[in-house]
Amino acid sequence: MPSSATPVPALALEARDIRKSYGKHAVLRGADLSVAAGQLVAVVGENGAGKSTLLKILAGTLPADRGEITLPGTRGYCPQDPILNSALTVEQHLRYFAAAYRLPDLERGRELVRLLGYEGYSESPAGDLSGGTRQKLNLTLALLHDPDVLLLDEPYQGFDWDTYLRFWDLVEDLRARGKAIVVITHLVFEQERFDLLADLTDGRLTPRTTSKEGHHVGA
Structure with missing residues (x-):
């Protein structure tokens, strides 16, 4: 059996x-x-x-x-203190990290931005984001390649x-x-x-x- x-x-x-x-x-x-x-x-x-x-x-x-x-x-790491470039926008961060991971598009990144509820900040520089929104971007980048x-x-x-x-x-x-x-x-x-x-x-x-x-x- x-x-x-x-x-x-x-x-x-x-x-x-x-x-x-x-x-x-x-x-x-x-x-x-x-x-x-x-x-x-x-x-x-x-x-x-x-x-x-x-x-x-x-x-x-x-x-x-x-x-x-x-x-x-594969692994994704989200440190306590976000490691972001203050001059780059949210969208630019997604593009650079997607290129680093050799992803074909930004579909997953944009889905995560939507799921975490900060679509309105796509063109905002990271340096202008609140601490909570910076953490959302930090988490998005850790998840971008679906580890x-x-x-x-x-x-x-x-x-x-x-x-x-x-x-x-x-x-x-x-x-x-x-x-x-x-x-x-x-x-x-x-x-x-x-x-x-x-x-x-x-x-x-x-x-x-x-x-x-x-x-x-x-x-």
């Missing part, structure tokens, strides 16, 4: 024994993280706990002192309530399409949205809550 067991989603991201020190200060002391396709994970910790350091290492923008990362697909793994550092910082809800609608669509998402935050207001929460304390990740069997942090 065929098995009725639910298939286990493939791992989209696995990090083992990640360590990072700044001088004599050890920030990460052997952090482990496994994220399955379609899974939404929150990494929670106080300011200075090393959350952004961990995400930069996962994104490949900061080398670890030790450890191993397996990420077979398999999305790494988000305090992604809804500066969002108004409408944009906050739009963000979660977008996240649910990404999960339904099998995208893995890691959110770095110091506060979680709606824990039920996440498959797993993990606390980053003393440089290590510890599971706090799981809502689905088989999803885990570490081993």
